[in-house]
Amino acid sequence: MKNAKIYETHVHTKNLETAINFYESLGLRIAFIIEDRRVAFFYLGEEGSREQMLGVWEVRKEEFTKSHFAFSATYEELLNIPNYLKEKGITLRPSFGLKPTEPIVHSWMPAASYYFYDPDGNSLEYITLLEGEPIPQLGPVHLSTWLKHNENPQS
Incomplete structure (x- = not known):
């Protein structure tokens, strides 16, 4: 399995x-x-x-x-998610105490995400895996913080 x-x-x-x-x-x-x-x-x-x-x-x-699941996205797609969802009248939501002003990085993976709800309150996410080594001690951070700590920024 x-x-x-x-x-x-x-x-x-x-x-x-x-x-x-x-x-x-x-x-x-x-x-x-x-x-x-x-x-x-x-x-x-x-x-x-x-x-x-x-x-x-x-x-x-x-x-x-209520449930949660994530849609996989490319790095370029993820960067466009705020505009994509805004055009559909869907609001991004804060997560892990961080405002959705930029993608939220799960530094233990590492992966970057945006979160939002469906009309029933199910938690949805767009996520992309990031290049570079995990830095779990950072915890959840914005993408700009991740990039400052990562030697291999996305191309």
């Missing part, structure tokens, strides 16, 4: 149609909707790719639980 990849993940929603509109606005493609089960499946990735899937299940209020 160590070489396994995650094929699909699932989140709950309180309103399937709202969730479908939201995830389509992020560029996910409908794979299939099962109306009587109130679930929509989306393909992620390039057009025609079926290597990753997201399932969005409408549940009753008392069954609703």
Whole structure:
């Protein structure tokens, strides 16, 4: 199992149609909707790719639980995420005590991220792995701080 990849993940929603509109606005493609089960499946990735899937299940209020997952992005894509989400009316959120004025770096990995919520409050993230060695003692920091401490800045 160590070489396994995650094929699909699932989140709950309180309103399937709202969730479908939201995830389509992020560029996910409908794979299939099962109306009587109130679930929509989306393909992620390039057009025609079926290597990753997201399932969005409408549940009753008392069954609703929030989730978290991350979308992989290139370094260049990550730098454009604030504009991309702003155009869609989606607000970035602070994380780890840091404002979303620039990507937040998990220095133990290292990886840079932006965080936001879907309409149901599920925590979503765009993330890219960074070049360079981990510096776990830095903790979560903004990208500019990471770059000052890293000898191999992104190209």
